[in-house]
Amino acid sequence: MNSPLFIALDVNHGTLPAANGANYFENLFVSVFGYSTAGTVLGAGLAMFLACLAVFGFVNVFALFAVWLERKVSAHMQCRLGPMEVGPHGVLQTIADGVKLTVKEDIIPKVADKPLFIIAPAIVFAGTFIRFVPLPFSQYATAADLNLGLFFIASVGSVEVLGVIMAGWSSNNKWSLLGTIRTATQMVSYEIPIGIAFVTVAVSAGSLSLNEIVGQQEGWFFNWFVFRNPFLMTVSIVYLIAALAECKRSPFDLPEAESELVSGFHTEYSGIRFALFFLAEYAAMYIVSAVAVVIFLGGWWSGIPAIDQIGMGQGASTFEVVLGILIKAHVLIGKAIGIVFVQMWIRWTLPRVRLDQMMYLCWKVLLPISLVCLVGSAMWDLAMGAFADSNEYFLFFIPK
Amino acid sequence: MPATDDIRTEEMLLNMGPQHPSTHGVFRVVIRTDGEMILETESHIGYLHRCFEKIAENVSYLQVVPYTDRMDYLAAMINNLGFAEGVEKLMQLEVPERAQYIRIIVCELNRIASHLLAFGTYGMDLGAITPFLHAFRDREKLLKIFEKICGQRLNYSYVRIGGVAFDITEEMLRDIEDFCNYFEPEVLDEFDRLLSYNGIFIARTANVGVIPKEMAIDFGLTGPNLRGSGVKRDLRKDEPYCIYDRFTFDVPVGSGENGTTGDCWDRYMVRIREMRQSINIVRQALAAVPDGSFIDKKASKTVKPPKGEVYHKVEGARGELGFHIVSDGTAIPYRVKTRGPSFCNISILDSMTQDGGVMLADVVAIIGSLDIVMGEVDR
Amino acid sequence: MSVTRYFSNIFGVGKSIVIGMSITMKYFVESLLFKKHTVTVQYPREMDAIPERHRGIHYLETEKCIMCWKCSDICPVDCIYIEGVRGADGVLKDGWRGKKATLSKFTVDYTVCIFCGLCEEPCPPLCIHLGPEFDYHSTDRKLMEKNLLTDAVYTEDDEKFVQWARDENVRLIDETKAKKAAARAAKAAAAEQEKDD
Numbered sequence: 001m002n003s004p005l006f007i008a009l010d011v012n013h014g015t016l017p018a019a020n021g022a023n024y025f026e027n028l029f030v031s032v033f034g035y036s037t038a039g040t041v042l043g044a045g046l047a048m049f050l051a052c053l054a055v056f057g058f059v060n061v062f063a064l065f066a067v068w069l070e071r072k073v074s075a076h077m078q079c080r081l082g083p084m085e086v087g088p089h090g091v092l093q094t095i096a097d098g099v100k101l102t103v104k105e106d107i108i109p110k111v112a113d114k115p116l117f118i119i120a121p122a123i124v125f126a127g128t129f130i131r132f133v134p135l136p137f138s139q140y141a142t143a144a145d146l147n148l149g150l151f152f153i154a155s156v157g158s159v160e161v162l163g164v165i166m167a168g169w170s171s172n173n174k175w176s177l178l179g180t181i182r183t184a185t186q187m188v189s190y191e192i193p194i195g196i197a198f199v200t201v202a203v204s205a206g207s208l209s210l211n212e213i214v215g216q217q218e219g220w221f222f223n224w225f226v227f228r229n230p231f232l233m234t235v236s237i238v239y240l241i242a243a244l245a246e247c248k249r250s251p252f253d254l255p256e257a258e259s260e261l262v263s264g265f266h267t268e269y270s271g272i273r274f275a276l277f278f279l280a281e282y283a284a285m286y287i288v289s290a291v292a293v294v295i296f297l298g299g300w301w302s303g304i305p306a307i308d309q310i311g312m313g314q315g316a317s318t319f320e321v322v323l324g325i326l327i328k329a330h331v332l333i334g335k336a337i338g339i340v341f342v343q344m345w346i347r348w349t350l351p352r353v354r355l356d357q358m359m360y361l362c363w364k365v366l367l368p369i370s371l372v373c374l375v376g377s378a379m380w381d382l383a384m385g386a387f388a389d390s391n392e393y394f395l396f397f398i399p400k
Numbered sequence: 401m402p403a404t405d406d407i408r409t410e411e412m413l414l415n416m417g418p419q420h421p422s423t424h425g426v427f428r429v430v431i432r433t434d435g436e437m438i439l440e441t442e443s444h445i446g447y448l449h450r451c452f453e454k455i456a457e458n459v460s461y462l463q464v465v466p467y468t469d470r471m472d473y474l475a476a477m478i479n480n481l482g483f484a485e486g487v488e489k490l491m492q493l494e495v496p497e498r499a500q501y502i503r504i505i506v507c508e509l510n511r512i513a514s515h516l517l518a519f520g521t522y523g524m525d526l527g528a529i530t531p532f533l534h535a536f537r538d539r540e541k542l543l544k545i546f547e548k549i550c551g552q553r554l555n556y557s558y559v560r561i562g563g564v565a566f567d568i569t570e571e572m573l574r575d576i577e578d579f580c581n582y583f584e585p586e587v588l589d590e591f592d593r594l595l596s597y598n599g600i601f602i603a604r605t606a607n608v609g610v611i612p613k614e615m616a617i618d619f620g621l622t623g624p625n626l627r628g629s630g631v632k633r634d635l636r637k638d639e640p641y642c643i644y645d646r647f648t649f650d651v652p653v654g655s656g657e658n659g660t661t662g663d664c665w666d667r668y669m670v671r672i673r674e675m676r677q678s679i680n681i682v683r684q685a686l687a688a689v690p691d692g693s694f695i696d697k698k699a700s701k702t703v704k705p706p707k708g709e710v711y712h713k714v715e716g717a718r719g720e721l722g723f724h725i726v727s728d729g730t731a732i733p734y735r736v737k738t739r740g741p742s743f744c745n746i747s748i749l750d751s752m753t754q755d756g757g758v759m760l761a762d763v764v765a766i767i768g769s770l771d772i773v774m775g776e777v778d779r
Numbered sequence: 780m781s782v783t784r785y786f787s788n789i790f791g792v793g794k795s796i797v798i799g800m801s802i803t804m805k806y807f808v809e810s811l812l813f814k815k816h817t818v819t820v821q822y823p824r825e826m827d828a829i830p831e832r833h834r835g836i837h838y839l840e841t842e843k844c845i846m847c848w849k850c851s852d853i854c855p856v857d858c859i860y861i862e863g864v865r866g867a868d869g870v871l872k873d874g875w876r877g878k879k880a881t882l883s884k885f886t887v888d889y890t891v892c893i894f895c896g897l898c899e900e901p902c903p904p905l906c907i908h909l910g911p912e913f914d915y916h917s918t919d920r921k922l923m924e925k926n927l928l929t930d931a932v933y934t935e936d937d938e939k940f941v942q943w944a945r946d947e948n949v950r951l952i953d954e955t956k957a958k959k960a961a962a963r964a965a966k967a968a969a970a971e972q973e974k975d976d
Contacts, residue, residue, distance in 0.1 A: 076810040077803045078533035080819040174414050178760070181435075250527055251600055254761075349594070349803045350796060351601050352527030354761045355436055365789060463855035466895035530803055537818050544827075550896075551834035551909065557895045565896070566832060594802045599792025701901070 051143040055132045063282040066340060067094040073344045104271035109172060112268065116170035120163050121269065121276035127160030128280045131287045134210050138329035139300055142211060149210040150198045153291060154191065157246075160280070161187045164255070167277075168265035179264025182355055183248065183255035189362045190245040190252075196370040197239035201225060201295045203378050204232060210291075214299030221303025226296040229384075231377035236296040238370045240339075243288040245358070247281065250347040252358060289339035290332070297335055300328035307331075409434055414760075418447045422525040422764045425774030429749070429763070436760050441753045443746065448778040456736035461487055461561060461703040464736065469555040471738060472776040475514035475717035477506050480559035483736075485641060486712035486723040487561045490705035498692035499563035500643045504685045505576065506549065506558065507642075508678040512583075513542045514717035515671045515678075522668060522768040523595050526604050531595045538587060545575050561703050563695030577686055584679045588672065596672060605668060606659030609752060609766035616662065619751070620744040623719025624674060625770055628654035628667030635715035642714075647684050649677045664769035671771070704731050718742050718771055740776035834894045835913040837887050839927040843906035846880035850898035850907050858891035859898060860884060862941060864948055875928045883944035886933045889915055889923045 068083070068091055075082025083090025108117055133156075134149030136142040146152055161184060168180020198208075204225065205213045217223050226236045245252040256264035266277045293299060301308050311324020353361065412433050418426040426447035432440045452471060456464045468483045469476040481503055488495060495503075520535030543553040549572055550558040550565060558565050595601055611621070616629040626633055634651040636644040652673035654666030705727040713722040719741025726735040752758065752766060780788075810816045820827065829835075851859040863875075863882035875882045898907055907927075917923055917932075926933040 073807065074529075076807045076817075078530050079537050079806065079810065079816045080533065081817055081821070084821060174412060178414075178436075253527065345800060345803060345807075348530050349799045350528060351523065351595075351598065351604060352761075353600055354604055354759060356759070357600075357603055459855055460853075462853060462897065466855050466893055466897065469895075540818065544830075547833060548830040549832070551830070551832035552894065552896075555893070555895070557897065565900075590802060594799050597795055598799050599795040602795075603792070 055143060056129070058137070059129065059132070059279065059283045059286070062286050063279050064094045064098075066282045066285065067097070067278075069337075069341070070344050073341065074348045077345075077348050098275065101271055101275040106272070107268075107270050109268055111172045113170035113172065116166045117268075118273075120167035120170060121273045121280075123163030123166065124160050125163075125276045125280045125283075127157055127163055128283045128287065130159070131157050132283075135287065135290055136210055136214065136294065136299065136332065138325050138332060140325060141329065145209060145211045147212075148208040150202055150208045150213075150291075150295070153287070154195050154198055157284075157287075158188075158191065160284075164265055167269070171265070171268040173268055176265050176267050179255045179267075183265060185355070186245055186248070186252060186254060186358060189359065190242045190366075193238055193242040193362065193366040193370045194246060196367070196374055197235045197242070198295070200232065200235045200370070200374045200377050203374065204228060204381055205295075210294050210299075213295055214301065217298040218301050218308065219305060221298060221301075223301075224296065224298040224303070229377055229380045231373040231380060232296070235370055235373040235377070236292070238366050238373065239292060239296070240342075242362070242366055243292065244343060244346065245362070247284045247288055247343070249281075249285070249343055251350040251353050253347075253352060254355060254358065285340050285343055286336060289343065290336040292339050293332060293335040297339075300332040302327075302331045411439065416763070423767060424521065424772050425777075427746070427767075427772070427774055427777070429767075431753075431760070431763065433760060437756070438753050438758045438760060438763065439756070441750050441763065443749055445743075445746070445774070445777050448774040450779065452779040453736055453738065456733055458732065460731045461705070461733060462700075464733065465560055466555065466557045468738075469557055470775060471740065471779055472514075472716060472718065472721070472742070472773050473554060474517055474773055475510045476554065476556050477503075477510040477559055478714060478716045478721060480557065481507055481642065482712060482714040482716070482721050482723045483725075484559050484561045485714065486710050486725045487703065487705060489710045489712055490708055490725060490727055491561075491699065491703070493562060493696060493699050495563055496693045496696060497690050499694050499696075501685050501689045502564050502568050502694060503559055503642055504644070504647070505568075505682055505689075506546070506556075506564075508681045508685075509542055509545070509576070509579075511717045512675050512678045513539050515675050516542075518671055518717075518768075518771040519591065519595075519668065522771075523601075525764050525768045526601065528595055528598070528601065531591060534587075534591070534594070538583060541579055541582070545572065545579060548572055548575065560695065560700060562697075562700030563693070565695070567694045568689075573686060573689065576682065580679050580683055580686075584676065588676060591672065596669065602658050602665060604761075605664035605765055605769065607663050608659075608762050609664045609758070609769060610660045611662040611748065611752065613662065615748070615751070619748045621719070621748060622741050622744065623716065624670045625667055625719065625745050627652065628670045628769075629662035630654055630656075635713060635720055639713070641712070646688075647681050649680050652677065664765050667769045667771075702731070704729070713739070716741055716776075718773065718776065719745060721776075738779055740779060742770075742772040742774075742776040745770045746772045746777055829911040829913075833911050833913070834896045834909040835911050836889070836909070836915050836925065837898075837927055838908055838910045838930065839885060840904075840906040840908075841875050841877055841882065841885075841928060843904040844877035844880065844882060844885070845904060846877060846882060847903060849901040849903070853897045853901050855895060855897065856891050856893055858888045860886045860888070862944065864944075864951075882928060884937070884941045885927045886924050887927060889925060890920060 071093070072082045072090070083093035086092045086096050108114060131153045133143050134146045134152050164183045164187070165180050168176045168183070201213065202208050205216055207213060217225060225232050227233070248255045256266065266274060269277060307327060310327060311321040414431040414433055416423060416429040416431055418428045423429070428444040428447065430442045430444065431438055450470070452467055455467055465480055465483065468479040471479050516535045516539045520532040523531040546556060547553050549568060550556050611625070611629050613629050613631055616626050616631060621629070622633070630653055632651055632653045635641070637651055652670050654661055654670050656663070656666065657669070658665050707727060707729045709724065709726040711722055711724045713720050720739065721741055722739035724735070724737040724739070725733055728734040749766065749770070753763065806816055846861060846863050846865060848861055851861050861882070862884035863880050865880055894909065896909055899909060915925070922932050924933040925931070926937050929937065
């Protein structure tokens with residue numbers, strides 16, 4: 001019984017190596033082939049490929065669900081029904097839309113810059129997709145638990161901006177160009193409050209690794225970082241607003257301002273290329289929500305220790321371990337979908353901000369507030385003596 | 401955002417073409433911009449010209465009535481009313497009392513329907529899509545009432561020369577009263593909370609597209625646009641036609657509550673407040689509808705006004721709607737000229753944008769706040 | 780901008796946003812849980828009731844029609860085409876018998892009709908109506924003309940009948956003229972005969 005699969009699932013051997021945040025692939029798939037890269041390069045490569053497929057599958061299924069959710073949410077807020085025909089209550093509508101997009105004619109404008117036009121959607125999608133690497137889906141389900149996960153997410157996603165600029169420029173369309181320029185300013189500007197929010201959390205947690213940050217939020221729900229100190233609560237709101245702008249969602253959807261620019265930078269795209277932009281948008285929504293859940297809302301801990309402890313501890317059976325992991329996955333993804341719902345709710349209520357107002361908001365409101373929160377949070381933790389040790393205090397300052 | 405001298409920038413010529421999601425019809429604006437700041441705009445109209453005035457020279461008076469519907473198609477009864485009253489003035493025709501009251505009721509309901517659409521599409525232009533659907537839900541209720549009354553939802557041809565085409569039954573009056581009770585306090589308050597006082601909406605519309613009083617009068621602006629700039633002029637009060645002098649109602653005027661007097665928010669708010677006043681008028685009319693005939697049957701069959709001309713103006717949903725009718729004694733008018741309010745309203749756009757300080761997103765806000773209907777501009 | 784103004788701006792905008800969001804949330808929850816607010820229906824399975832005065836596709840009460848052409852004259856866009864023969868003596872062998880007339884053609888062209896309803900009013904026997912049917916569509920322009928006599932699309936056979944009716948009409952008129960001329964000639968001949976006698 002030396003197969004790594006059994007070692008991984010055999011809790012008599014204690015916790016999985018994954019819990020220590022070591023820097024190698026800890027996915028359950030990976031455990032089948034070897035939990036050390038020194039072992040088999042082929043195995044590691046195959047594991048990477050499988051992890052990719054799994055995440056891609058998740059992104060697709062999530063986009064399917066999210067599009068349906070968006071249409072239903074918007075419909076119910078607007079006194080109408082939404083999709084009802086295809087499937088019961090329209091659940092298969094997105095599949096029908098996907099099929100339609102797939103079989104559409106591939107139109108590339110004659111005056112468009114062909115290589116850039118073709119590559120742009122791929123880069124946008126890649127930029128979003130690559131952020132899933134350090135993101136946990138459950139307690140032991142991360143593609144790669146990098147010990148600088150937060151930094152990775154913040155930095156690698158910037159590639160998306162390049163893709164958007166390419167898309168707008170290569171369309172050779174003045175309206176798309178306007179959308180592109182707005183996007184470039186918007187996405188690049190709003191990365192700063194997001195980065196500072198991440199730094200605030202990292203300073204409070206003492207680590208950039210996502211699994212580590214979640215690990216510190218174990219226990220009752222007031223252990224969650226959002227309740228840790230008032231500065232972190234403020235910075236979570238700052239993060240949510242800045243994340244809305246990163247995803248180009250209303251009220252910051254100037255890049256694709258429907259009533260001004262028809263479709264902004266992706267006006268000239270149709271068919272599968274448009275589907276890639278679409279997928280990227282919903283993947284970005286999920287990433288942003290999942291990161292918010294992980295760093296502020298307790299990640300996979302449901303906040304009730306009775307539920308959290310299923311499958312943990314020495315004497316749990318295999319069934320209980322798997323059940324626990326599944327429950328934690330549901331909790332995490334459920335919370336992320338909750339934040340996605342909040343994003344949709346905001347979109348269907350608010351009008352669009354103008355470009356200069358958006359810039360004002362970023363540089364003169366969100367940036368100062370997040371800086372103040374960073375310094376304030378660090379000083380608070382220092383004053384409470386709770387630096388990098390969350391289990392000593394709860395509800396901000398009451399010692400346990 | 402002024403351009404600095406050491407950075408070389410290029411101007412861009414944008415065509416906000418006849419097909420555009422937010423130009424409220426087929427309206428073309430050629431914009432010369434420096435990035436997001438607009439240097440100059442040039443409007444082109446005429447894409448919806450359907451030769452109404454020429455057609456009116458070839459068909460009889462009765463047959464012109466359906467054509468008048470199609471000018472300002474969002475508030476069609478008011479167009480019918482303007483033309484019908486003009487011809488009645490020429491013929492010195494007495495319209496029965498009941499018909500007058502019915503005309504007032506349906507015209508004010510039409511004004512509400514038109515303002516609902518203006519408010520909904522304005523929100524949608526600025527990105528708030530939900531108020532658009534809520535406004536259309538209420539407009540739908542009105543259109544159902546209109547369908548019960550005259551059989552059509554948009555182009556009614558209901559107000560005919562000599563009265564109205566069909567009688568209104570008790571059931572329809574009850575429906576109208578139910579609508580008034582449903583609409584007035586609650587729904588309008590909800591619109592206010594959802595859109596009018598929304599911080600982002602105010603940021604987009606306050607201090608944007610300011611039209612000072614003198615400029616508004618110079619350009620011949622009328623209706624909510626003029627009242628938004630602080631000028632208290634309403635044809636229903638200043639030169640009453642039909643039986644408007646029997647009703648008491650306020651004339652809302654823009655006062656720079658959230659910015660400058662005459663900005664987009666003021667014009668928008670004048671429309672919202674006008675809806676309240678229209679409900680007020682409808683309620684008063686409902687309480688006082690007399691019995692009687694709804695049309696002067698004999699006169700309406702043969703319409704042959706004596707030689708002469710008349711210019712009759714009514715307060716349309718968008719401003720002063722005028723009909724200049726010249727008759728040569730036959731059953732076919734010699735000339736029918738329409739003064740479409742949107743035509744004069746839209747002429748101000750080029751002058752507003754040439755002073756600088758208007759961004760591209762503001763053009764959308766300005767066009768939406770002027771509330772134009774291309775059917776009226778081009779006829 | 781002063782500090783108080785800065786913060787009051789932020790809180791003012793935030794408050795209005797929260798109020799707006801509470802309204803949409805109210806709609807969402809109430810429409811989901813209590814099935815309120817939804818105003819759309821699943822057309823064509825469910826449909827709102829069509830009111831009595833709805834102006835849709837025309838229908839004609841043929842036996843009342845007196846072929847006065849008043850509806851055709853008042854139509855602002857000239858989309859009603861009426862042909863037939865005056866006189867109820869069955870002059871036309873086939874055709875649709877109305878009061879005082881036999882109709883061969885009574886069509887409305889729905890690529891032109893604007894559904895204004897002006898044709899209903901001047902009809903003396905009030906026999907033309909705009910009905911509740913509104914769903915009249917086709918992919919071919921020629922199929923958009925409705926024959927109100929057969930209550931169906933105006934077909935080529937109908938066109939042939941109308942053509943026959945026109946020729947028949949001309950023939951009947953010539954026949955009548957010839958008969959009258961013969962009668963006059965006979966009368967003149969008889970008068971001549973009498974004079975001779």
